[in-house]
Amino acid sequence: xKVKVDFxxxxxxxLCEAIAPATFELxxxxxxxxxxxxxxxxxxxxxxxxxxxxxxxAISIVED
Amino acid sequence: MAHTPHFDLxxxxxxxxxxxxxxxxxxxxxxxxxxxxAVLRYAEANAILKDRRFRxxxxxxxxxxxxxxxxxxxxxxxxxxxxxxxxxxxIRRLLMPAFRxxxxxxxxxxxxxxxxxxxxxxxxxxxxxxxxxxxxxxxxRIICVLLGLPEEDWPQVAHWADDLGRSFGIxxxxxxxxxxxxLDGLHRxxxxxxxxxxxxxxxxxxxxxxxxxxxxxxLTRHELGVAxxxxxxxxxxxxxxxxxxxxxxxxxxxDQWRLLGERPDxxxxxxxxxxxxxxxxxxxxxxxVEDVDLHGLHIPAGGIVQVLSHAAGTDPAAMPDPGFDITxxxxxxxxxxxxxxxxxxxxxxxxxxAVALPLLARRMPDARADxxxxxxxxxxxxxxxxxxxxxTPGPRSGx
Ligand code: HEM
Ligand code: SF4
Numbered sequence: 001x002k003v004k005v006d007f008x009x010x011x012x013x014x015l016c017e018a019i020a021p022a023t024f025e026l027x028x029x030x031x032x033x034x035x036x037x038x039x040x041x042x043x044x045x046x047x048x049x050x051x052x053x054x055x056x057x058a059i060s061i062v063e064d
Numbered sequence: 065m066a067h068t069p070h071f072d073l074x075x076x077x078x079x080x081x082x083x084x085x086x087x088x089x090x091x092x093x094x095x096x097x098x099x100x101x102a103v104l105r106y107a108e109a110n111a112i113l114k115d116r117r118f119r120x121x122x123x124x125x126x127x128x129x130x131x132x133x134x135x136x137x138x139x140x141x142x143x144x145x146x147x148x149x150x151x152x153x154x155i156r157r158l159l160m161p162a163f164r165x166x167x168x169x170x171x172x173x174x175x176x177x178x179x180x181x182x183x184x185x186x187x188x189x190x191x192x193x194x195x196x197x198x199x200x201x202x203x204x205r206i207i208c209v210l211l212g213l214p215e216e217d218w219p220q221v222a223h224w225a226d227d228l229g230r231s232f233g234i235x236x237x238x239x240x241x242x243x244x245x246x247l248d249g250l251h252r253x254x255x256x257x258x259x260x261x262x263x264x265x266x267x268x269x270x271x272x273x274x275x276x277x278x279x280x281x282x283l284t285r286h287e288l289g290v291a292x293x294x295x296x297x298x299x300x301x302x303x304x305x306x307x308x309x310x311x312x313x314x315x316x317x318x319d320q321w322r323l324l325g326e327r328p329d330x331x332x333x334x335x336x337x338x339x340x341x342x343x344x345x346x347x348x349x350x351x352x353v354e355d356v357d358l359h360g361l362h363i364p365a366g367g368i369v370q371v372l373s374h375a376a377g378t379d380p381a382a383m384p385d386p387g388f389d390i391t392x393x394x395x396x397x398x399x400x401x402x403x404x405x406x407x408x409x410x411x412x413x414x415x416x417x418a419v420a421l422p423l424l425a426r427r428m429p430d431a432r433a434d435x436x437x438x439x440x441x442x443x444x445x446x447x448x449x450x451x452x453x454x455x456t457p458g459p460r461s462g463x
Contacts, residue, residue: 011156011157011406013408030157030160030161049393056403056406
């Protein structure tokens with residue numbers, strides 16, 4: 001499973017970064033970068049919470 | 065035939081947290097009101113706030129109250145909440161850097177020092193009028209810091225923000241002269257800061273926005289003025305009211321209040337749990353931009369929908385165990401709205417409240433209400449006007 005962000009929807013508000021900082025990071029120009037798109041046992045909960053918290057529904061978890 | 069209820073949201077006696085609302089939620093996901101349809105269940109509320117077939121629904125507020133021209137309606141037409149599409153995205157993007165989590169997290173020590181200072185001011189008395197002695201100066205001084213205003217201006221800024229807040233009251237037309245005077249005062253005050261930062265740049269929000277204006281010319285001085293006044297309006301009353309509501313909820317759960325005093329690390333989660341059950345913005349408004357059919361409800365273009373944040377946050381279908389518990393992790397609450405208009409200042413509000421509440425809990429360990437106080441109607445933007453509290457003073461720092 002992998003994390004996917006729809007950048008047409010992403011508003012760079014950084015909620016996902018605050019919830020799952022190992023996966024999401026806003027760069028210095030406020031563009032969202034995915035640091036690691038792998039969904040694992042360890043990070044699944046945080047990533048699912050980021051998916052639910054994204055105000056513009058820009059994040060999804062997809063099959064490899 | 066089952067009786068379908070009809071709510072009057074602007075009746076001062078109507079309470080968005082009452083049993084009639086919960087009973088209506090058991091029957092249907094929406095209910096008709098004097099102000100459009102109210103959405104009562106979490107799943108539908110969450111979906112509608114994010115649905116691009118709706119725009120933020122407060123844009124036509126002045127017009128709906130018979131105000132068609134003048135300073136207030138001109139300003140309101142241009143604020144972030146009222147605009148959509150490319151202009152909205154452009155201005156939000158320009159403001160965003162100042163509201164990033166990292167920028168706000170760096171202000172934590174400042175929030176803490178401010179909270180300590182305010183608490184020191186009353187704690188020995190063992191009693192406090194929470195709104196005027198804590199919630200209002202705390203919220204207002206933080207806005208001053210953010211906007212680069214001298215902190216000692218806070219009473220004036222609070223006063224203006226309060227008068228501007230009347231634009232969301234039922235008597236907005238009658239209050240118009242006060243509202244416009246506040247708007248004018250804030251405009252002039254903030255314009256002086258802009259002029260100052262043009263001459264002497266600092267490491268602050270106004271300087272950053274001025275630089276954005278110079279480097280890519282994407283923000284006019286006029287737009288900058290509109291945005292700064294709106295930030296004062298959007299950030300002051302909301303935070304003040306939400307802090308008062310936070311105390312109301314926590315003091316009715318003394319075990320949770322005690323726990324928060326012992327475990328300041330729970331501050332962040334406590335804020336989430338409080339805003340789920342006791343949000344200050346009790347309706348978040350949307351207007352359909354096209355005809356929308358949703359689960360059996362036809363909403364014509366121009367139709368107004370109110371998302372009732374408390375009803376959604378306590379919906380048993382989404383929160384199987386809806387009791388108040390600051391250690392529980394829940395689906396995200398809707399107290400900051402959602403979609404493209406999701407509150408720009410949420411990291412500010414989340415952080416400043418997460419810092420303040422545990423400090424208050426530690427230093428007022430057995431706090432309880434001292435009389436009924438005075439409260440706004442539990443509809444629209446709600447909270448205490450006066451909230452006297454009594455307590456035995458606790459220690460300033462742990463150990
Ligand atoms: C507890 C305190 C606060 C609450 C409950 C709150 C709540 C809200 C809500 C419900 C919205 C509308 C969202 C929607 O329609 O989906 C909003 C928008 C907004 N808030 Fe807040 N807010 C708070 C604090 C702040 C602070 C401290 C600031 C800034 C200093 C701020 C700035 C804004 C702005 C600029 C918008 C408009 C965003 C847009 O239209 O794109 N808010 N807020
Ligand atoms: S939470 Fe959503 S909108 Fe915000 S930065 Fe992450 S993906 Fe983008």
